[in-house]
Amino acid sequence: CVQLLADPVFHETQVEGAVLVLVDITAQEQGERLRREFTANVSHELKTPLTAISGMAEIIKDGIVKPEDINGFASDIYRESQRLIALVEDIIHLSRLDEGGDGLKMEPVDLLELARQTAGRLEPVARRAEVSIQVKGSPAKVCGVPAVLDEMVFNLCDNAVKYNQRGGSVTVSVEPGEHETVLTVADTGIGIPDQDRDRVFERFYRVDKSHSRQIGGTGLGLSIVKHAAALHDARIDLDSALGKGTTIRIRFPKEQKQ
Ligand code: ADP
16 A cells, blocks of 8 residues: 655746655554554443343343342343453553553563463463363473563463363473474464464453353453563464364564564
């Protein structure tokens, strides 16, 4: 996409020449389109739980609900408001990363220790889903922003539990190497179809919208992972087999940009 800026050069009323400036505005237009799409998606994602909450509250207010059904309505309102909170938190994290992580302080972080803490936090959720989590590997320090790395590992492990199957497992491993340190989150879950693999890192892209919503997904988890990896100059590899599981590797280079 090219914008033409023509600037004729006048000399004593005679045109002596013209300056033609070609500006490639593809990136600029794409950025604007993505921002417009994001705003439309956010509005829709916020409106859905809010409409549900408002509808249920109205029914209770008008006294239409039988007393024995009130608890069920309260649980639904609670679940929808939790979804709203998760969504707003993810939007805040994403916008902070969008600004290139300005003001975020890099420091040495042990990925193995971080993975153990994250797995520990997810233990109760995993137990309820009948999924086991194990962490293995060796201590490995990377230069990073602790809160951002924590969110990245949490989102990966959370997905590995959410999209798993009863009796399944999640293995998180940290392998320090000569040129890079690799953090791997592997699950024995439902897998990601071939045609969706490139798109799951896009904002609000879900393979199965209703399944993701039902289990509390915001659709922003992997976009946050993508931005968090970029902030640490890390590469992401995704392998998946339908019905067998998904493996995501984050490769941190030994020499990170400062
Ligand atoms: P969500 O909040 O919906 O989980 P994410 O951005 O974290 O959003 O992931 C995008 C989509 O990618 C999910 O809705 C799901 O369809 C798919 N996905 C992510 N991680 C996994 C996984 N480990 N196994 C299978 N599908 C996954």
